[in-house]
Amino acid sequence: MQMLYNSDCFVVVQFDVAPATGAAGPLTRGGYEIVDKFARKEIFIEGALAESFKLGVQALMENSPSEEEFDEYISGYTALAQQPLQLH
Amino acid sequence: MQRWAAEGGRKWQYCAVHTLSATRAPGAAASGRRPHLAPALGVLALVLTGHALLLGGLPAGHAPAGQQSPAAKPASVLQTRQILALAVHASPAMHTAAPEQQLARPPEAVAPQTPTRPARSATSATSAVTAASPAIVEAVLAAAEPTPSAEPLLRLVAASQAAAPPASASARHSGEGTEGTEVPVYATRLPPAARMQYELRRGALRGSGQLVWLPGEATYGLSLEGSAFGALLIGQSSSGGFDAAGIAPLRFLDRRRGRDEQAANFQRERSLITFSGPDVQVALQPGTQDRLSWMLQLPAIIEAAPARFVPGTHITLFVVGARGEASVWTFDVEARETITLPAGTVAGALRLKREPRKPYDTQIEVWLDPARHHLPVRVRQAVSQGGDATEFLLRSLGPP
Numbered sequence: 383m384q385m386l387y388n389s390d391c392f393v394v395v396q397f398d399v400a401p402a403t404g405a406a407g408p409l410t411r412g413g414y415e416i417v418d419k420f421a422r423k424e425i426f427i428e429g430a431l432a433e434s435f436k437l438g439v440q441a442l443m444e445n446s447p448s449e450e451e452f453d454e455y456i457s458g459y460t461a462l463a464q465q466p467l468q469l470h
Numbered sequence: 471m472q473r474w475a476a477e478g479g480r481k482w483q484y485c486a487v488h489t490l491s492a493t494r495a496p497g498a499a500a501s502g503r504r505p506h507l508a509p510a511l512g513v514l515a516l517v518l519t520g521h522a523l524l525l526g527g528l529p530a531g532h533a534p535a536g537q538q539s540p541a542a543k544p545a546s547v548l549q550t551r552q553i554l555a556l557a558v559h560a561s562p563a564m565h566t567a568a569p570e571q572q573l574a575r576p577p578e579a580v581a582p583q584t585p586t587r588p589a590r591s592a593t594s595a596t597s598a599v600t601a602a603s604p605a606i607v608e609a610v611l612a613a614a615e616p617t618p619s620a621e622p623l624l625r626l627v628a629a630s631q632a633a634a635p636p637a638s639a640s641a642r643h644s645g646e647g648t649e650g651t652e653v654p655v656y657a658t659r660l661p662p663a664a665r666m667q668y669e670l671r672r673g674a675l676r677g678s679g680q681l682v683w684l685p686g687e688a689t690y691g692l693s694l695e696g697s698a699f700g701a702l703l704i705g706q707s708s709s710g711g712f713d714a715a716g717i718a719p720l721r722f723l724d725r726r727r728g729r730d731e732q733a734a735n736f737q738r739e740r741s742l743i744t745f746s747g748p749d750v751q752v753a754l755q756p757g758t759q760d761r762l763s764w765m766l767q768l769p770a771i772i773e774a775a776p777a778r779f780v781p782g783t784h785i786t787l788f789v790v791g792a793r794g795e796a797s798v799w800t801f802d803v804e805a806r807e808t809i810t811l812p813a814g815t816v817a818g819a820l821r822l823k824r825e826p827r828k829p830y831d832t833q834i835e836v837w838l839d840p841a842r843h844h845l846p847v848r849v850r851q852a853v854s855q856g857g858d859a860t861e862f863l864l865r866s867l868g869p870p
Contacts, residue, residue, distance in 0.1 A: 384676075386677070386698065386699055387699075388674050389674035436699055440699055440701040443699065443703070448857070448858075449673050449674050452673075452675070
């Protein structure tokens with residue numbers, strides 16, 4: 383678990399789940415958890431969606447973007463967020 | 471009375487001129503005294519132009535049309551004026567552009583013209599002219615496509631640049647040069663080999679970084695990488711040897727995401743630094759560092775005399791980047807601080823700060839841990855008036 387992004391609006395955390403012992407191939411189960419601090423909701427994305435999220439961030443990073451630009455990009459993914467955030 | 475009459479006469483003259491030019495038909499410049507002929511001449515001009523176009527197959531406004539018809543004359547007059555205006559505009563720039571230029575140009579554009587030696591002194595006349603010459607080129611290029619009269623000007627500029635590269639080199643940062651900052655040679659004591667893991671922060675982005683220092687008997691290797699979201703943000707490496715001034719780089723490589731790799735080559739036998747990108751040369755002086763090796767040279771200087779560098783003292787280095795940028799970096803030893811890092815609490819870290827000297831210059835804050843050979847445990851680099859600062863915070867330090 384590694385924090386990748388932490389702005390006033392969003393937190394992005396990367397989860398790397400080790401493959402089950404004995405599993406063949408490079409298949410790992412991991413993804414990103416995006417927390418919307420204001421809506422108090424979070425979403426976990428994995429697989430193809432996580433990959434496209436990462437590629438989008440990398441493309442953004444080429445132009446040294448501002449925090450607002452990052453937040454705007456991330457908000458495109460949190461529109462799908464359903465899971466209410468529980469503070470504990 | 472006489473004066474009034476004279477004034478009245480002048481007024482009348484002005485009026486007369488005004489009336490004449492008002493009644494003159496457009497396109498009949500030569501026949502101002504006979505306004506009633508103008509329409510006929512205009513029609514003639516139109517017909518002639520039409521014929522000329524049909525016969526010659528040439529674009530309108532070209533030289534033949536201008537010779538044959540008076541109607542085309544105003545156009546050529548206008549062109550001449552444009553050239554004159556260009557020349558007039560360019561020549562004052564010779565005298566005034568130098569200070570403006572340093573402020574106005576962004577870092578990427580400034581860098582190629584940045585070769586500078588702080589100790590070198592040039593006559594003010596040469597420096598003014600050479601510093602201004604890129605401005606002329608820009609002005610000419612920006613104003614219009616090269617016109618016949620602008621071409622010699624361009625050639626002149628190119629010649630003056632080719633003739634005096636060292637002068638233009640010292641002229642770029644004439645402000646820095648006149649400060650007369652002497653770069654001293656310090657005693658050094660190099661830290662042992664180390665691999666340092668950092669947490670990287672840039673704005674809201676979090677990533678990881680790694681500094682690897684591999685000193686050998688006569689050579690060293692040094693690299694710094696920083697990445698976030700699986701993409702490289704910073705990738706620098708420096709290699710070379712050692713001399714009486716400490717770390718003596720031979721080659722510095724800098725690659726950043728979205729840009730080509732750039733290199734600075736320290737040609738020690740020629741006492742020159744050359745670059746893979748911009749065609750500039752910087753004279754190599756003892757103790758010169760690159761934009762990565764300073765991170766080890768600074769600890770080495772302090773390790774050699776830890777009692778000397780108390781808050782209030784300074785360390786001055788000459789630092790060269792991979793894009794031809796070269797300048798004096800003066801680190802002010804500011805304070806001893808206790809800071810908390812992912813690696814734990816560091817007591818008595820020595821905080822040094824390099825203030826930017828001009829817009830788009832690099833601002834650096836670095837915390838050196840006396841318990842870790844004064845290696846940098848926290849580094850904060852920012853470009854003044856630029857984007858977010860990049861910060862490295864120590865996670866762990868171990869053998870390479």
